[in-house]
Amino acid sequence: MIALGTLNTLTVKKQVKFGYYLDGLSWGEILLPNNVAPADIVIGEPLSVFLYLDSEDQLIATTEQPKIMVGQVASLAVVASTKVGAFLDWGLKKDLLVPFSEQQIPLKVGQHYLVYCYVDLSNRIVASTKLDRHLHKTPVPYQTGDKVQVMISEQTDIGYKAIIEHQHWGVLYKNEVFRPLKRGERHTALITKVRDDGKIDLRLNQATYQQAQALTEKILQRLRQNDGKLALTDKSSPELIADAFGVSKKTFKQAIGALYKDKLIVITPAGLLLVEKSV
Structure with a gap:
């Protein structure tokens, strides 16, 4: 067809x-x-x-390949703003229109925005930044353990909203994310739960998750070996952290942040303290 x-x-x-x-x-x-x-x-x-x-x-x-197709989400740059709406660079000679009615906020030339592409009632290919209007409108086809492609949308109080396979919303929880994620980033993720209300929980790919889990386990092990104390904090120098665990300061901060949120450690000016129940 x-x-x-x-x-x-x-x-x-x-x-x-x-x-x-x-x-x-x-x-x-x-x-x-x-x-x-x-x-x-x-x-x-x-x-x-x-x-x-x-x-x-x-x-x-x-035969040119556009940066987005109908039914997809992509991060595109605004190249013009006119009386009919904003126009995006989608890799073809004719730019892609975002009508004013489909702009969550006024779009600015030179900025990138996440947009959903669709065919409107006038049979025009257009885009929208009002993602909630177009996503999560079909039954969720996923099961726990399914591997999916996701795009990061925005950071929230509980983690990151992510767009699954261009069609559904999912959540990556901050205690399972071990580095900052940027809007528009693409990742492979695993479905960890599909809730009765259709909401979807995600986790970054197994290799990334296992690597991050390994670091938190190393930190806990070191604490247990040192009477529940470790003279490192998120303020420690990158050199001290690298000597202790062989990782970057950013990775270390993400790991101890996850441990703190799980109430396994306390972070003090002098260092980390192991919460007694985790011994």
Whole structure:
């Protein structure tokens, strides 16, 4: 089935002076201009193309890869602001419109924003920063243990909101995140729980999690070996921390932060103290 704003496999039908016509079936013939046609194109052979509307709102095909497709979320830069809305650079000649009605806040030229791409009621490919309006609208298809691709959206009091596979919201809890995450970062994550209300708990990929867990265990072990005391804090020098655990100060701070939130340690000006119940 042919769809606007996505990749489609169409048969090359014929060559003309300004390009090639592809068989769009019920959509009719669709032009692939010469400047985006591959050198090895063959009449009668299938070709993967992206379909969108050009500056004159005519259906057109391209072999260029856009930075976002319909049904996806991406971080894109604003290149212009006009009376009809903001325009984003999505890698094609015609920029991608974010109508004013789909702007969570006024978009500024030169800034990057997370946007969801969709086809509106006027059959235009547009984008929206109002992610809640477009995400988490279908049944959750995941189970505990599933590996998924996520994009970081924003930091909250409990951790980070993340977009799962462009379609659903999930949460990474701060006591399981061992370094700061930035908006727009992509990661592999594991589904740890799908709640009855459809909310989804996440954890960063198993290797990252195990590495972070190993550091917290090392810190606890060192505390147990030293009568529950360790003369290191989040204010200690990077050199002292590296000598003690072979990690960066940032990693160490994330680890002791997680231990503190789990009420396993107390952080004092003189160092770390082991909470008695964890011995």
